Amino acid sequence: MNAPLIKLGRAGSFALLLFLPAPILVIAATSFAAAGYLRFPPGELSLRWYLEAATDPRWLSAFATSLVIAAIVAVLATAIAFAGAYACHRLKPRWLPAFELVVMSPLFFPHAALGVALVNVLALTGHLGTVVGIVAAHVVVTLPFAWRPIAVAMARIDGEIVEAASLLGADERRLALGIALPLARSGLVTALLFTFIISFDEVTVTMFLTGPETTTLPVQIYAFIQENASPVLAAISTATVVVTLAVVMLLERLIGLEFFVAHDPA
Amino acid sequence: MQTSATPRSLGWLLLPALLVLALFLGSVVLLFLNAFWTKDGFSLVYFRQIVERPDYHEVFLRTASISVVVALASAVLAYPIAWLLWRLPRWRNLLLVIVLVPWLVSLVVRTYGWLVILGPKGFLNEALAWIGAIQSPLPLIFNDLGVVIGLTHVLMPFAVIATLSVLLQIDTRLEEASESLGASDLATWCRVVLPLSLPGVFTGISITFLTSMGAIVTPILLGGLRQKMAGTQIYQEVVYNFNMSKASAWALCLLLLSGLGLVVLRAVEGALVPKADR
Numbered sequence: 001m002n003a004p005l006i007k008l009g010r011a012g013s014f015a016l017l018l019f020l021p022a023p024i025l026v027i028a029a030t031s032f033a034a035a036g037y038l039r040f041p042p043g044e045l046s047l048r049w050y051l052e053a054a055t056d057p058r059w060l061s062a063f064a065t066s067l068v069i070a071a072i073v074a075v076l077a078t079a080i081a082f083a084g085a086y087a088c089h090r091l092k093p094r095w096l097p098a099f100e101l102v103v104m105s106p107l108f109f110p111h112a113a114l115g116v117a118l119v120n121v122l123a124l125t126g127h128l129g130t131v132v133g134i135v136a137a138h139v140v141v142t143l144p145f146a147w148r149p150i151a152v153a154m155a156r157i158d159g160e161i162v163e164a165a166s167l168l169g170a171d172e173r174r175l176a177l178g179i180a181l182p183l184a185r186s187g188l189v190t191a192l193l194f195t196f197i198i199s200f201d202e203v204t205v206t207m208f209l210t211g212p213e214t215t216t217l218p219v220q221i222y223a224f225i226q227e228n229a230s231p232v233l234a235a236i237s238t239a240t241v242v243v244t245l246a247v248v249m250l251l252e253r254l255i256g257l258e259f260f261v262a263h264d265p266a
Numbered sequence: 267m268q269t270s271a272t273p274r275s276l277g278w279l280l281l282p283a284l285l286v287l288a289l290f291l292g293s294v295v296l297l298f299l300n301a302f303w304t305k306d307g308f309s310l311v312y313f314r315q316i317v318e319r320p321d322y323h324e325v326f327l328r329t330a331s332i333s334v335v336v337a338l339a340s341a342v343l344a345y346p347i348a349w350l351l352w353r354l355p356r357w358r359n360l361l362l363v364i365v366l367v368p369w370l371v372s373l374v375v376r377t378y379g380w381l382v383i384l385g386p387k388g389f390l391n392e393a394l395a396w397i398g399a400i401q402s403p404l405p406l407i408f409n410d411l412g413v414v415i416g417l418t419h420v421l422m423p424f425a426v427i428a429t430l431s432v433l434l435q436i437d438t439r440l441e442e443a444s445e446s447l448g449a450s451d452l453a454t455w456c457r458v459v460l461p462l463s464l465p466g467v468f469t470g471i472s473i474t475f476l477t478s479m480g481a482i483v484t485p486i487l488l489g490g491l492r493q494k495m496a497g498t499q500i501y502q503e504v505v506y507n508f509n510m511s512k513a514s515a516w517a518l519c520l521l522l523l524s525g526l527g528l529v530v531l532r533a534v535e536g537a538l539v540p541k542a543d544r
Contacts (some may be wrong), residue, residue, distance in 0.1 A: 005451065005452065006451060009346065009349075010350060010353075012346060013346035013347055013349060013350035014350060016343055016346050016347050017347045017350060017361065017364060017365070018364075019343075019419070020347075020364060020365060020368040020419070020422065020423060021364055021367065021368050022379070022383075023376050023378075023379025023380050023382070023383060023419065024367075024368060024371060024375070024376065024379055026379050026382055026383055026389055027375065027378060027379045027382060030382055079282070080282040080283050080286060081283070083279040083280070083282055083283065084279060084280050084282065084283030086276075086279060087276045087277060087278075087279035087280045088280070090276050091276055091277065102287055102291075103283065103287065105290070106290055107473075108476060108528075109480070109521070110476055110477070110479045110480020110497070110520055110521065110524050111477070111480040111481070111482070111497070112479075112480040112481070112482050112496065112497035112500045112501065112517065112520060113297070113480060113500075113517040113518075113520050113521050113524075114293075114480070115482075115500075115501075115504075116297060116500055116504060116510070116513045116514055116516075116517040117290075117293035117294055117296065117297045117514075117517065118293050119504055119510070119513075120293055120296035120297055120300055120510065120514065121289060121292050121293035121296050123510070124296065136289060139286055140286055140289055140290045140293075143283070143286050147283075172275060172276065176279075197370050198370070200372075201370060201371060201372035201373075201375075202372075203372055203373060203374045203483055204373070204480070204481070204482050204483060204497075207482070207483070207501070207505075208501070208504055208505070217372075218372040218374045218375070219374075221372070221374050221375065221378065222374045222483055222487075225374070225378055225381065225487060226486075226487075229378075229381065233378060234378075234382070237375040237378055237379075240371065240372055240375055241367075241371050241375065244367060244370050244371045244372075245367050247370075248363060248366055248367050248370060249363070252359065252363065256359070257359060257362045257363070257366060260362070260366060260427055260431075261362070261427060261430045261431040261434055262431065262434075
């Protein structure tokens with residue numbers, strides 16, 4: 001009927017889709033160019049920018065800091081969300097919708113405003129420019145992203161299973177860790193990997209909170225772009241893309257990506 | 267589920283989450299205190315500045331107009347991508363990776379990519395010069411155009427996800443019914459699919475608008491320090507001028523402006539989308 005029209009629409013849409021990874025692919029290509037920039041025709045290939053990045057202690061320490069912070073944040077945010085969502089699931093308080101709205105509220109805060117707000121509070125407690133301060137801020141930022149998949153998975157648990165376990169004498173600890181935890185594991189894994197990657201790649205809020213002693217990889221990339229756009233940046237950036245890609249592929253393998261486009265049943 | 271006795275100890279499990287929320291809400295309270303309490307005591311000086319100085323009006327106006335353009339552009343450009351993923355269920359997982367990875371890669375990296383592409387000696391200008399299309403490099407960055415291109419690209423994946431999640435809700439029988447009643451593909455899309463998917467489009471617009479209002483990295487790197495947005499001004503006040511009161515006052519005004527934008531958006535959505543669909 002309208003077959004040519006549909007074909008044209010598909011081709012156009014596909015071109016738009018390829019626009020999304022374009023800048024990332026350009027960076028990856030640059031990182032392998034010996035000249036340090038893209039030329040026509042393309043010049044010699046080399047790994048010298050990767051070698052330079054890997055032997056610079058500033059990049060190694062920022063990379064390690066980012067990985068450690070992301071790992072701590074992922075575990076903390078997921079554990080906090082699991083405990084909270086489990087309590088809400090069991091107690092079914094009347095104020096639950098209001099409470100979940102507060103949990104989600106950092107999502108509705110423009111990041112520049114959230115950054116200033118967190119500087120205010122961390123300056124008061126003396127945690128500005130420390131790993132503890134950045135972890136605390138990242139937990140605030142990532143909690144909504146941990147809460148949602150866990151709450152969704154929790155809502156799918158058959159209440160009768162928990163009831164049966166309870167009647168058979170399982171104590172509260174057993175119910176939470178032996179029954180709810182494994183049954184909600186798809187939500188837990190999604191929350192862990194999702195919060196890890198958000199924390200690892202976060203820059204807008206974090207750039208308010210880093211100090212001379214402690215900085216994360218994305219913030220250091222930002223600082224170096226402003227100073228001098230050396231091709232080493234392309235190699236470092238490609239490394240962060242590889243980490244992100246690896247986590248997304250892991251999530252795809254373990255759980256699938258449907259969560260991102262599934263409608264919230266709650 | 268309600269077991270016979272709901273132990274009160276379960277309430278303790280909420281404590282860690284409450285602590286995190288207390289940190290967040292406490293920081294918002296401090297934002298208010300700092301904005302009104304300057305080093306000379308209670309003062310409205312920074313709010314008065316914002317109301318009185320024309321250059322500050324310009325910054326807020328630029329922030330809002332860039333954010334509106336970016337939100338609309340991402341909605342329009344994201345829609346076909348979402349449609350493609352919806353129509354190709356067999357390929358959806360692979361295509362979803364192509365959407366999600368750019369979304370999750372740090373925005374500083376994506377912005378850097380645009381610097382490499384659009385810069386005076388960038389990929390695009392070099393390519394155009396090589397084929398002889400231009401004599402001198404086109405000014406694609408360090409202006410509003412660069413900021414709009416960068417922010418739109420950075421925020422588009424979210425609009426794709428928001429739109430796709432609503433498209434996936436549509437009952438395929440509605441489409442079949444429309445086609446069996448003789449509507450063309452285009453008519454079916456215009457009169458069935460598009461109206462039903464509008465709530466997702468609006469979710470996408472709200473989030474991209476909010477994120478763009480609070481953006482710092484992309485405006486600084488692609489717009490330069492002179493093309494200020496509210497976020498870049500706030501960042502400068504904190505990091506270079508150590509003026510927390512001014513930064514807090516700006517943050518509150520930014521919040522107010524973003525909130526107003528959302529209210530207007532809600533009203534537009536209410537006028538365009540029939541109630542039953544929301």
